[in-house]
Amino acid sequence: MYIDTHAHLYLEEFEEDIDLVVELMVEAEVEHVYLPNVDSSSIESLMGITEDYKEIMHPMMGIHPCSIKENYKQELSIAEKYLATSEFCAVGEIGIDLFWDKTFYKEQLEAFEIQIEWARDLKLPFVIHSRDSLDETINMVQKLQKGDLNGIFHCFNGTHDQGMRIRDLGFLIGIGGIITYKNSGVKENIKLLPLEMMVLETDAPYLSPVPFRGKRNQSNYIPIIADQLATTLEVKLEKVQEMTTANAFKLYGTPK
Secondary structure (H helix, E strand, C coil): CEEECCCCCCCHHHCCCHHHHHHHHHHCCEEEEEECCCCHHHHHHHHHHHHHCCCCEEEEECCCHHHCCCCHHHHHHHHHHHHHHCCCCEEEEEECCCCCCCCCHHHHHHHHHHHHHHHHHHCCCEEEECCCCHHHHHHHHHHHCCCCCCEEECCCCCCHHHHHHHHHCCCEEEECHHHHCCCCCHHHHHCCCCHHHEEECCCCCCCCCCCCCCCCCCHHHHHHHHHHHHHHHCCCHHHHHHHHHHHHHHHHCCCC
């Protein structure tokens, strides 16, 4: 089987045809999808879809760094209450984003650290967003790591050295559609990293792999990503399938 460790299938892009998307996903042997939250506005739809597909969709709870604004303390309070009263597989998606807006960088740092401590207290993994901030997020995890933190650096597109730092922290990297992009540099930078630290993800509806780039991404495209990863690492597709699934279950726990 395959695992999509990061998708947003609860967003409005899937409102009209989610049943078809799930059907295609199952046909593609993608048997579990892990869903990171965005902010308070997405919680209702997140909880709704995981209730409708509780056997295959597994929710996370956290506040995306792009949603850390003036009201970030209120957003964090809402997420914290949900973590205390409902069951989640991870804290996420959390981190730092310096691509769109650096106005709230200080608040992003604070929110990231707070949410990491939630994960520690709850003994949950956490999923890291690190757009244009990979060194900053690695440094934060390194500062807080006491041997009891684990998780995924989502949408990895860093250097080999950054990948090795992540491995040394005991974290995984998420390999998504950008591995299929000609000039992304991902293939070159992960070629010498171990498969034992990798999981597959789509980030649907974003970052569709070639040949669907520019269109809505879907969880049934995971095999395309897996095939490119196998080619890049020069291993059999079956090994990618087996190892990335095992890595995901080791992190999140085997679904009940």
